[in-house]
Every structure is written in structure tokens, then in C-alpha cells.
Amino acid sequence: MLLLRILALLGFVATLSFAQVTEVTDDNVGSLIGNSDEWLLEFYADWCGYCRKFAPTYEAVQRVLASSPTSHNVGVGKVNVETSPGLAARFFVQRLPTIMHIKNHEVRVIPADRMNDLVSIIEDQSWTELQAVNGMTSPFSVM
16 A cells, blocks of 8 residues: 555656646647636746746746645646747737736736736635726727
């Protein structure tokens, strides 16, 4: 029985170490983000110093959410604005890095002063306190 627990724990740890932030592009966004899915998306550029500095924190957020019993289904993705400029324009990205929360195709911009608090924003559902992007300018609107 103890051996079984140890093997299960090792499998879980191995899964966490290989889990990574999903690269979201102009081509795959439609197949990744469904109507009822919940996602965090980081918009970044390789040349952005703040983005490089934030990257380890964002990767840690992904690992914590993946291991959370309540938030393990939250997708964590990143969008390179240089290789997916259409997606950056669709989301009206104005600064880098930008973090957006998506749930039921409602988009909310995470304020810069809360970017280091992403795990609690998801787990406490305090994202509901943030203003959703207007329907006309939402990346998921029909227009």
C-alpha cells in the first residue's frame, strides 16, 4: 500500500514538472478556448524586459493552479505579440506584459498591481470584481 502511494505521488510530481504554460497563437486560440472554459492569458514579447522578469512567476502560477484541487482546470496560456499580432489586436493589448482572465468568453484585464496575486484571484474568484470587457470590443463578439 505504501509503495502504491509513493508511485502515485511520483507520478503526480512528474506530471507537474512537465506541465507548462500553453502557447496560444492566432491559429489555435479557437480550438483552445471554448465557451465555458476558464483561462489566464499573458501577452508578452521576447524583447520585453518586464515580460522576461515576470515569466518565472507566471510559470509558477501555472504549476500551482495545475496542482490545485479547485483550480486545476484553469488553462494558463501565453501569447507572443510578435508572432501573433492578430490576437494581440483582437484583445486590444496596450502594454506588456498584459494578463487577461477569460471565463465563459467574458474577458477581464488583470490590473498590473495584481499580477503577482494571480493564484488568489482565481481561487478566491475575485476576478468577478473586475469589469468585463465591453461586449462590442470583446475578442469573442460577433463583430
